[in-house]
Amino acid sequence: MLELVIISTLNGVQYGMLLFLMASGLTLIFSMMGVLNFAHASFYMLGAFFGFQISRWLGFWPALVIAPVAVGGIGALVERYGLRNVHRHGHVPELLFTFGLAYVIEEVVQMIWGKAPVDFRVPSLLDFPAFTVFATNYPAYKLFMLLTSVAIFVVLFIILRRTRIGLVVQAALTHPHMVAHLGHNVPLVFMSVFGVGTALAAVAGVIAGPALVTQSNMAGLLGPILFVVVVVGGLGSLAGAFAASLLIGLVQTFAVSVNLSMADIFAFAHFTPSPGTIARDVWNVTLAQIAPILPYVLLVLVLVLKPTGLWGTRET
Amino acid sequence: MGRNLLWGLAAAAVMGSILSAKAQETIKVAYIDPLSGGGASTGETGLKTYQFIADQLNAKGGVLGKRIEIVGYDNKLNPQESLIQAQKAIDAGARVITQGNGSAVAAALTDFVAKYNDRNPGKEVLYLNYAAVDPVLTNEKCNYWHFRFDANADIKMEALTNYLKPSTSIKKVYLINQDYSFGQAVRVAARRMLAAKRPDIQIVGDELHPLQKITDFAPYVAKIKASGADTIITGNWDKDISLLLKAAADAGLQVDWYTYYADAPGGPTAIKQTGLNHRVFQVAEGAANIPNAPSQEFERALRAKYDFGLLYPRAVNELRLLAAAIAEAKSTDPLKIAAKLEGMKFTVFDGGEGFMRADDHQFFQPMYIKSFGDLTTNEPFDEEKTGWGWRVVAKVDTPDTILPTVCKMKRPST
Numbered sequence: 223m224l225e226l227v228i229i230s231t232l233n234g235v236q237y238g239m240l241l242f243l244m245a246s247g248l249t250l251i252f253s254m255m256g257v258l259n260f261a262h263a264s265f266y267m268l269g270a271f272f273g274f275q276i277s278r279w280l281g282f283w284p285a286l287v288i289a290p291v292a293v294g295g296i297g298a299l300v301e302r303y304g305l306r307n308v309h310r311h312g313h314v315p316e317l318l319f320t321f322g323l324a325y326v327i328e329e330v331v332q333m334i335w336g337k338a339p340v341d342f343r344v345p346s347l348l349d350f351p352a353f354t355v356f357a358t359n360y361p362a363y364k365l366f367m368l369l370t371s372v373a374i375f376v377v378l379f380i381i382l383r384r385t386r387i388g389l390v391v392q393a394a395l396t397h398p399h400m401v402a403h404l405g406h407n408v409p410l411v412f413m414s415v416f417g418v419g420t421a422l423a424a425v426a427g428v429i430a431g432p433a434l435v436t437q438s439n440m441a442g443l444l445g446p447i448l449f450v451v452v453v454v455g456g457l458g459s460l461a462g463a464f465a466a467s468l469l470i471g472l473v474q475t476f477a478v479s480v481n482l483s484m485a486d487i488f489a490f491a492h493f494t495p496s497p498g499t500i501a502r503d504v505w506n507v508t509l510a511q512i513a514p515i516l517p518y519v520l521l522v523l524v525l526v527l528k529p530t531g532l533w534g535t536r537e538t
Numbered sequence: 539m540g541r542n543l544l545w546g547l548a549a550a551a552v553m554g555s556i557l558s559a560k561a562q563e564t565i566k567v568a569y570i571d572p573l574s575g576g577g578a579s580t581g582e583t584g585l586k587t588y589q590f591i592a593d594q595l596n597a598k599g600g601v602l603g604k605r606i607e608i609v610g611y612d613n614k615l616n617p618q619e620s621l622i623q624a625q626k627a628i629d630a631g632a633r634v635i636t637q638g639n640g641s642a643v644a645a646a647l648t649d650f651v652a653k654y655n656d657r658n659p660g661k662e663v664l665y666l667n668y669a670a671v672d673p674v675l676t677n678e679k680c681n682y683w684h685f686r687f688d689a690n691a692d693i694k695m696e697a698l699t700n701y702l703k704p705s706t707s708i709k710k711v712y713l714i715n716q717d718y719s720f721g722q723a724v725r726v727a728a729r730r731m732l733a734a735k736r737p738d739i740q741i742v743g744d745e746l747h748p749l750q751k752i753t754d755f756a757p758y759v760a761k762i763k764a765s766g767a768d769t770i771i772t773g774n775w776d777k778d779i780s781l782l783l784k785a786a787a788d789a790g791l792q793v794d795w796y797t798y799y800a801d802a803p804g805g806p807t808a809i810k811q812t813g814l815n816h817r818v819f820q821v822a823e824g825a826a827n828i829p830n831a832p833s834q835e836f837e838r839a840l841r842a843k844y845d846f847g848l849l850y851p852r853a854v855n856e857l858r859l860l861a862a863a864i865a866e867a868k869s870t871d872p873l874k875i876a877a878k879l880e881g882m883k884f885t886v887f888d889g890g891e892g893f894m895r896a897d898d899h900q901f902f903q904p905m906y907i908k909s910f911g912d913l914t915t916n917e918p919f920d921e922e923k924t925g926w927g928w929r930v931v932a933k934v935d936t937p938d939t940i941l942p943t944v945c946k947m948k949r950p951s952t
Contacts, residue, residue: 223764225760225763225764226760226761226763226764229756229760229763229789230757230760233754233756233757233760234757237754332574337573337574337575337578337582337612338573338574338578338579338581338582339578339579339777351788351790354790357763357790358760358763358789358790358791359788359789359790360789361788361789364756364788433754434753434754435753435777435781437575437578438574438575439574439575439576440753442575443751443753474757475757476757478747478757478758478761479757479760479761479764510745510747510761511717511746511747514748514751
């Protein structure tokens, strides 16, 4: 039991930190531009495929640096020549623009790398069990994913809270006009934040690529969860995104390992619906089976009970 | 350079016109399976395999002087999308549909084909199912136009449980399956047959997880580990088995595996990584290392062209049986082909006799239990360059695979 708890906690935190790498960029971009970037998960996918391709040519470690820079560059260009032009027409065109962009990226990825998964392997340097909890091995690569995510979180936090750049970014979040009047180049700040946000998503893509599956629907699989994280944490709140990422990572991992069902909960009352009815089916569904929809249940609950999100200040 | 290019273009144009003239003479078989998203690795391997088999048949002159043409349609593993693709295929002139991945898809397709044929007499469509093995398709939901070439889930579980019955080391079994009709059929069959054959075995877990959506099975493996299971039974296919095995390898899970589809793309690599030498079993209708000259020759030819071995001996059976039925009927009319297919006897790919039972259109053939591990010199084929390959550990002859059916076949009145 203890073994299961420890391993599940590690798995949950690791998945949560991966979510945070993506959610941080998404939530920063939202708080700056007021736009939910539907294509954010697509940049994560681009990161994974760039990482795959570059690691073919130069190896994994160069890929870990080059792929995010390249994707961040693409992100910055998208902001400069796409979003900024659309911005004049209001929020709905912006939303539609990012929505369309997600499809374009998916199609391009399918055109270049095909629709089937590509063979993105864990680098051999990290292909060994890092440590053993009781009798379960914990792969070194997962530990690497966890540590990388934590390191990036710390760096991001320090930059935003402790440096002059962070100060300007934070100010631009809430008072862009004032910041502009003070002589800062606000459009450049916007472009940089968009670029850095997408680069972070790409980092997540490169490190998740070998562990999860690198294929053209990976954006679609992760995208919805990302929005749950951002909304639950509170739109625009970095601390909220951090907490929500961990929460959802842990909830999803732990739910899988719990076999609790309504039948168990009500066992003491000796109440069971008659066999063959829908109620009976519902009765026997375990928490493990509904694990994948739990984040969405959380999303609905948060929107009903606290629409600003757990840490957010603004109405979603 | 420029002149060469010009000649090349001219040659291509001539070839193209020859091909398009010949295209009118083809027998179109629509391959409707996932070619993107979840299940795509298996879907693409299947499509290439079908095209390879068709090429071989065509090289021998085709059927009735016509070429067999395989056309791929991507159904994204979605029942609704499959119906759209089926309609598209029919509109493009296909009268034979083949599909395998996903019994939920198969249930939708068999319904669709039955209705389509009712409404369009004279334009009937055949549905050849090569891998959707939910038993209902040849029982409660049986349909005259549907022919299944893979053994159904019950037949496979019967073979697996008969094989594991004498292993006294098995005490705690963990069931993990995909949460849809097929996965549930596997789980029900496993519970029923284990209870009958080995009542002492304890079922310590009975998991259903979402179909082809999970990218990391680590939480599931942690749970399996905590349950203390010594054996896993799973019907998982494609990424759901290869990623499950990969997560097991990462966590160092040491158990025996009784599977339906451990040979899925990526599966052999993951098994090698687990280090479980001849402890991962699969029930199938064939294996590359069966000492049968014609099938080994086929295997060599396939591997010379692609980097994978034959996952679907049943696909070879399917197309060869289709060709035989067309030749015998002297017609490409599905109505006449179906009449010939019913009850047809056939020497299957890996040797031995099989037959298409007329009562329910289930094909019966010798089944094998094979295990994955190191090979002797008589076993020439390894998988995915691992050095390990499949070895047959038990064979079930055709008569012993026969299970009763509740199908009441409705035949077209002619």
